[in-house]
Amino acid sequence: MKISYIFALLVVTRLYTITALPHKRRVAYEFTLTSVDGDRGYTFPISFEGQIFNVLLDTGSSDLWVSDISCSGCGNMRKYDPKRDGSFRTNNKPFDISYGKGHVQGYISSADLSLNGALIPQQVFGLATKAVDFQDRPFDGIMGFNFYFPTPLGGQSAFMYMVDNGMIPDPRFGVYLGRESEGTGNAGRLHIGDIDRTRFIPPINFHKVGVNDHRWTILLRSIMVNRQTYPAFRRLPCLIDTGASILKIPNSDVDGIADLIPDSVVTTRNRLLVPCDSTPSFTITFDAVSYTIPYKDIITDRYDDKLCYTNIVGRPERRCTIGTPFLKNVYSVFEATPSGNYIGFGLLAPGF
DSSP: OOOOOTTHHHHHHHHTTOOOOOOSOOOOEEEEEEEETTTTEEEEEEEETTEEEEEEEETTOOOEEEEEEEEESOTTOOEEOGGGOTTOEEEEEEEEEEOSSOEEEEEEEEEEEEETTEEEEEEEEEEEEEEESOTTOSSSEEEEOOOOSSOTTSSOOHHHHHHHTTOSSSSEEEEEEOOGGGTOSOOEEEEESSOOTTSEEEEEEEEEOOTTOSSSEEEEEEEEETTEEEGGGTTEEEEEOTTOOSEEEEHHHHHHHHTTSTTOEEOTTSEEEEETTOOOOEEEEETTEEEEEOGGGTEEEESSSSEEEEEEEEESSSOEEEOHHHHTTEEEEEEEETTEEEEEEEEEOTTO
16 A cells, blocks of 8 residues: 655644543443455444344444344344343334445334443434345444434434543544455454554544535545546545445446556446456545555456456446445544544554
8 A cells, every 4th residue: 555645744743632522531442343245344243231243334324223133134133132121212213224235124222332341321223123135244233433413313323422421532433444355364453432553554644524524525636547547536525434345436437447447348237347357556545645445455256257347336426435445455543523523544554
């Protein structure tokens, strides 16, 4: 990963002088992340009064949901039994959450949530009674880490509860997404309230979330493919999403990128195919800092004897989603400070 260090001194100074919120006791919390689906997603354990669930880490959403004991379409997910939780409450209001693929529905509930010893009283969550396209998913639910309040379910993310109630030293969480599929050991780490300084080489370069954005969104300045700059991406809002295994960009831009890669093809569903033996280089720039995505994180399965799928997919809207193909190559920090919200990226330390 090559990162340019423009304004590095300013970034480092801001990083290490964040003021923690007042609280009688502040503790950072660390979680092991488990890779699922060949590093396409990452899970960690949570608990409701002894009932443990491995939930997907998702910076692209706000709410938490797990499957009800009666859930239809939830496959082999662990099921939550309200009768085993004395803190369980429900208002019986329905919810329906849609994702890029699949959706869940059920009713809104609350209960005391435990995050590796951190107690979140009466955390609002969705109890799913029906799920579509989730039968074979290797996790028990999804936990959103967005900062916006109120969430679609009318509550607050557990992370923001910890921030607002002074439970953690700093209003941030750090994410390292490893490569379990390559046998490099542990798949990843999540730190809430701190960062893991062993995983990156300073500095962390920060990019500000727009004041009117309600998600972890920053502006993409440019993208370079095979050392050719594709200009249409200037100031394109991009969601930084640990729960996405793709790079989702406007449909017209998929065609534009295809023009820069010899013998590439765009499918009728706006997915980029490239020759399997090609080694395209991708560099994306936020503000004045550039990051390279290795071709091994762009090219995926075979389409036929010559072409391979990529993680680059089109969408009709003029915005983008940047997921794990990029995030596996940096250490990421998400901050919700009084002065604004920021996303930072750092060069991975040797061995990671």
